[in-house]
Each structure stands twice: as C-alpha cells, then as structure tokens.
Amino acid sequence: MTTTKSTLFTEIRDVIEKLNSETISNQRKEVLQPLIDFIQSKVLENKEIRINFICTHNSRRSHLSQIWAQTMANYFNIKNVFCYSGGTEATALFPMVSQTLQNSGFQIKTISENENPIYSIKYAENEHPIIGFSKKLDDDFNPKSEFAAIMTCSQADGGCPFIAGAEKRIPITFEDPKTFDNTPQQTEKYNERSLQIATELFYVFSQINS
Template sequence: MYPRLSDTIAQLKWDQFAGEERKAASQLLIDFIQQKVTAGQPVNLNFICTHNSRRSHLAQVWAQTAATYFKIPYVCCYSGGTEETALFPQVAETLTAQGFQIFTIAEGDNPVYAIKHSDNAVPMIGFSKKYDSPFNPSTEFAAIMTCSQADGGCPFIAGADKRIPLPFEDPKVSDGTPQQTQVYEQRSLQIATAMFYVFHTIRL
C-alpha cells in the first residue's frame, strides 16, 4: 500500500463498527464472501447505486483494497448503476487525498480512471456504467445495493447469487457547498470502515 493510504487505513476503526442494523446487513455480505472463500471459489462483488458516480465507486475501491489488505484471494470488485452518468470528480479527488494513485485513461463525458493502492497492484478501473454492463460479471456475484433508490428500483438483479442492501447517505447533498470536501472525505471513510469490517472477519 502507498504510505499515505496506509496512514488512512491506520485511522479506520473497523473493530468498533457501530450500528446493529448495519452489522446485520454486513453479515449477509460476510456470509457470501466466507462461503465463496471456504469453497475456493472466486468472490465477485458488484456495488450498485443509481448513477454509478459516487457511493458505488467508493465501495468498489475500498472493498478491493480491504481484500488485498487482509490477503483474501480471488476477490474482484465491480460497480454499476441503474443508469450511466460519470464518476463525479470529487470522488477521484477524495481517493487521491486519502492515498490512492489515480490516472485518467480516457477523457470525455464519461472518463475512465485507473485506480491503484500500490505500485504493483492491478489497477481498479473506474467509470460509470449500468450494473449489467458487459464489463461486470453476469453470473455468480453478489449485488450490493449502496443506495436506497437503487435498492427500491431494482428488486431483482439478473445473474446475482445474492442481493444485499447496504445503503450509505449520498455525499451529493454537499455538492457546491463549503462542506463538499469534508462530506466526501467522511463518506469515503465510512464506506472504507464498513468494507474493512467485512473483510477482517473472513477466515482463510
């Protein structure tokens, strides 16, 4: 892990993960991952929110990072939306500030980013897409709904082994305000804590 990212991770208190409701939802994800790990099968996770622009990307990046941190093998994390827009720039800025290296692969209305947690890591690819995009797995994955709108609007995800609601408040509420940077940082850390809580429980 890059040094600044290691410093960010060191500040997370995943062992003090709060909230019984969130713990219960997280347990569904833990059970899915543990079942796959125990069986020696790939762990495919698709994090879904409405626009695939904020929370789903944060969850994808932090889940993949947590899997690497705890040395959980064969984990591949994806993200998608109920519609395609673009990764909101503040998300990339927030992850960069927290220690990730991010490079723009393609410009345009829907830029494509490479996101790395360490020099020799395979880059995570960040861009907005629908949850059933060919870029994402079509079968044998868990669909994790990171917003209540996507959760309510997509009662069925074709091909998913499991559908898990794990919503987070949208940092979009702060867009254009003096609090924007702080709100995005806090939401990123909240999602990071949740993902590290999940993966720290997995036993090899």
C-alpha cells in the same frame, strides 16, 4: 499459513490503520453480515469472489465501495476478490470522488477524457489498477453470474428488485454526499462518506477466516 506482504501504498495503509470499526453500530453490523457470509462461503469453497456495488448513477457511492472493497481484500490478504460497480443508468464518475480517493493516497490517472471519463485507480504497487468509469450494472465490463449485488443507495435498492445473474442481492445503503455538492462542506462530507464506507468494509473483511 504463509501470507504475502501487502504492497498497499503507505498513505492508504496509514488511513486504514486509523479506522475504528468499533464505531459501527450492532444494527449496522447486522446489515453487513450477509456480505460477510457471502465472502466467507466463497473462501471456504475456494471460489472466486465477485462483488458488484450498485447505485443509481454509478457516480459516487458505488465507486467508493468498489475501490475500498478491493483495497481491503488486499489489506487482509483475501485472494480471488474481484470488485465491480454499476448503476441503473450510466452518467460519469463524479470528480470529487476521484479527489477524495487521491487525498487518501490512491494514485489516479485519467485514461480517457469525455463526458464519461475513464480512470486508472491504483491502490498498491504490484496490483492491477481498478478501471473506474460510470456504467450500467449489466455492462459487459461487469460479471454476468455468480456475484453478489450490493445495493448502495435506497433508490437503486427499491428500483431493482431483481438483478439478473446475481447469486445474492444485499442492500447496504449509504447517504449520498451529493447533497453537499457546491457547498463549503463538500470536501469534508465526501471524505466522511468515503471513510464510513472504508470503515465498514474494513470490518467486513476483518471477519473473514481465510
């Protein structure tokens, strides 16, 4: 099989190549397996892979998940992957998330400045940037059918037993780095959560046979 060389930014590639999926527990791998199965089934059927990462405010964990998932699809050369994010309510992408991603090599520009800023988030030289902003899960920006809804926080998981249009609803929850806002550990803890999400999504996409 001929593979296209990834155009990921070098700094992001360096971060990815230091990730260690062996740190993921067997219990956690069981949590990730339904997402692996969803992606693999779409690859085998040669269908588009749509994944909507959902948390309450669409401000932290869902964006980190969306961006790392799109990046890992590029890294592993899995085609036709389209990642989205949404919340049970719209707030704003938290600035520390943007800073954390920039520290890992993402190129981020502010397209629109208001109470809910819009960002261009680039992970590769020749790929379309991810458009990052806070939105409700059923926003017109997001898919309406044939997608997997990934519940990245327990509050959204409990509060949204049904996601309209979702083909699969998969809880993969992460602890909220918001707990450390305005503390000396804020930068460290956001980076820690970002790298956890990156490591788990690295594992997910590494399991796909394309």
